[in-house]
Amino acid sequence: MRIRSYLALLVCACFLGAYVLEQVLAYRFNNVQTLAEEHSKSLLWEKDLQRIESTASQFLVSSDLVIGSGNTYLIFGAKNMGQYLVDELEVMQSDVRFPELTTKIYESRSSVKNIIGTLDIVSDLPPSNLQLSLSKLLNQYDPVSLTLSRNIQFLTQKTTELIKLEAVKLENEKQRMVEVSWMTRIGFFMLIVGLWWWANNRICKPLNGLVYSSHRALSGHDFEASKKAPTEILELSNDFKHLTETLFHQASHDPLTELQNRRAFERNLHEIMGDRRLSYFLCFIDLDYFKTINDTCGHAAGDEILVKVARILKANVRSNDVVARLGGDEFSILIKDCPFDNALQIANNIKENIRGLTYHWEGETFHLSASIGVAPKVHGSTTTELLNSADVACGLAKNAGRNTVHLYDVSNETGVNKRQDIISVHQINNALKNDLFVLYRQDIISLQHTQPDQHFEILLRMKGPDDIIISPASFFPIAERYRLTSKIDRWVINAVFKHYADNKKQLDSIQMISINLSGHSMNDVELEQFIITKVDTGLIPATKICFEITETVAITNVKRARLFMDNIKALGCSFALDDFGSGHSSYTYIKELPTEKIKIDGSFVASMMENPLDYTAVKSICDIAKAAKQDVIAEYVEDKKTMEALKKLGVDYGQGYYFCQPYALV
Known part of the structure; x- marks a missing residue:
């Protein structure tokens, strides 16, 4: 059965319960109202009876005076009161409130008529024979008047008793109406609770089971399809089962x-x-x-x-x-x-x-x-x-x-030694696959003048087990040996562009971002096209990008290196020759490569203040770079003394722990 059928039954049951509640309450209310109206009529009837009782007393007094004392002048008034009583009793007899009083009303009416007949006889008696005749009529009158008096008294007392019983019945009915009202409301509430339980068992419980199975499926368990539920939930459950099985198959x-x-x-x-x-x-x-x-x-x-x-x-x-x-x-x-x-x-x-x-x-x-x-x-x-x-x-x-x-x-010892490399290769491939590399940056500071804009080099680290940060010195030689450096360069370039696509406001204060390229990247045509595509997106202005290539790599294939650099420079990017001075033909190839910056090899800078030869090498590189109209950057600046010496030699920029240590790119 479909959910809409369950809902239709639910609504119909609610309407039926409400209808029954309304009918029961209406019936009890109408019953109370009817009893109250009947009781009100009975009270009015009692008042009429009280009025008749009072008139009957006056009538009997007048009749007693006429028949017993011979006061014939009261005959007319007594007859009028008697006729009034006859009419009132006739009305009460025709609309009697209590059937058990009908006989007494009839007898009272007959008694009044008999007394009126006796009064008519008295009115026709001659004065000479009046006293004698009244004595005879009095014997007839006394039983009738006594009967009338008793009947009227009985009617009054019985009516009072019956009205009290009606009042008690009315109060009982009111109390019963209150009780029935609460019982029907409680019954309706229990009906609603029962319907809720039924709907929960039929609809909500299967839905909760579907949610539970979905959560278990997300945790890797098999999805359990519903077996007893509305048609829509069964269909949805079966679709979910098929979908989770498909997704699990695709994921595995x-x-x-x-x-x-x-x-x-x-x-x-x-x-x-x-x-x-x-x-x-x-x-x-x-x-x-x-x-x-x-x-x-x-x-x-x-x-x-x-x-x-x-x-x-x-x-x-x-x-x-x-x-x-x-x-x-x-x-x-x-x-x-x-x-x-x-x-x-x-x-x-x-x-x-x-x-x-x-x-x-x-x-x-x-x-x-x-x-x-x-x-x-x-x-x-x-x-x-x-x-x-x-x-x-x-x-x-x-x-x-x-x-x-x-x-x-x-x-096998050879296998053991090789195993260390394989572990590193596995870690590098895993880092490439699961984005376990982390970008760091180290600022490059202007030495010759105050420069508010930021210039920094992007550095790479790798996450190891337990999120230990691994230096490139530990994994990059293995990456070069197994020709993974191009993949790493691609990851770095993509990560840098993604970072600044998400943080565009940071670009406003950045003058230059230096990104290292490995030796194999210079021969990778696909990587070259990848860089061109990334720069063409405009996410980072090309003028803010500087690619650093090592001197020793560039001179191994100058022709290919120059072609690579020319293609990238055409976009607006610049190049820096990194580790300058470490090769054998540095001064020769400075003319062959279209760079704008030269980074002095850090081994010269680190010991230039203690070793005169290193100091002379730094000075020589600085002079050659100035002659070639290229900026000079000194790495490994560790103290103030070295920084001031570099500044005097005309070095444009300094980079090292004296200025700041590398920190995560955020």
Whole structure:
């Protein structure tokens, strides 16, 4: 049944309950009102009876005087009072309030008529015979008058008693009306409570169950669909179940290969590692020569190959094994409860099947192979350590000539040394993926004149375990070794532009933002286009951006470096030659590169006050830079004495702990 049907029943029940309440109250009120009206009529009837009683007393007195004493002059008045009594009693008899009094009223009326007849006889008696006749009539009159008197007295007393009973009945009915009124109101309230409970049980409870299941689904549990609820809630629950299952599948699977992704794989790995009774092997698979095919034939070809590799992996494992794509051309397999020889056989079968893959493009045939590292279960190891072990074994397989399966051996010293690099590579890739880098800044201060505008260099730090901040000196050499620096430069540039897109007002007081570029970035055409696209957005004025390149990197390929710099400078950006003086041909290449600033290598500045040769080198660099019309920036300014010496030498800007330490960009 649909919710609108439940609501219709709810409304109808409320209306019906209200109608019953109104009818009961109206009935009781009308009953009380009727009794009150009847009681009022009875009181009026009693007053009429009291008036009749008074008239009857006067009538009997007059009749007694006429018949008993012979006062015939009172006959006319007595007859008039008697006729009045007859008429009044006749009216009361026709509209009697209490049926049990009808007989007495009738007898009283007859008695009055008899007395009036006797008075008529007296009026016709001759005076001579009056006394004798009255004596005879008196014997007839006395019983009738006594009966009339008693009847009138009975009517009065009985009427009073009946009216008192009516009054008690009226009061009882009023009290009953109050009681019924409260009872019906309580009943209506209980009806409303019952309807609320019914609606809550039928509608709200299933909805709360739906909300509870949704919250559990957000926490990673399975969504439990409602089974007994209105049609709309059942449909919504089933849709939610389908949606959560779809979203969970999308969140835990790679969209291209339909294999589990890294997050789901690590979760499964963590679960199985918690069971000490199970044995397992972890295979790390890295495709050889995939980048060549991907760059040459395009991403569509690369995607096609990845799908084929995924099919090979799924075809060569058992149903209880877990296959995942960790990212790029890296795959992983968790082989559960399997003997050592069988696990190696699975890895070798996969290697041979991947080796059989070829791709044809524009008349060329590309071959593929895979390097596979296998790490066995090690008691007490963590998920990260097991992944690293398999990664180390994979790296050793590549070093052994590729297309090889290598079993991780913890006692191998070469493997242990390599493991430290792999851990760092894993951390760097994780930082790139999950935004675990942090931007810092260090101010660059003008030495020759007061300059209110800000000039600073963007510095990079990485978050480690427990949010420990890691210096670039600890991770950048590894990044350079594994050619991750271009990715890091891309992250830094994107983060800087995003920060100032969110904080546009900060740009007003900024003169220059210096951003470091690594050596590999100079040869990365995609990064060059990325920078051009970012600057073209106008989020940060190009004139406020200065890219710093190291001298030693620039001179390794001057032609490419110059082309890169010319393309970026065309947008309005500037360049600074960083670590100047550390190379062998610094003075030669200063003319070849279109820079506007020279940063003196900090090793000269740090010891210039103690070492005359370093002081002379700083002075020489300053003179050459001035001759080339370039600004000079000195790094590693640690004290006031060094700052004043640099100022005398004509150095334009200073940077170092004397001015300020690096602090987070906010």
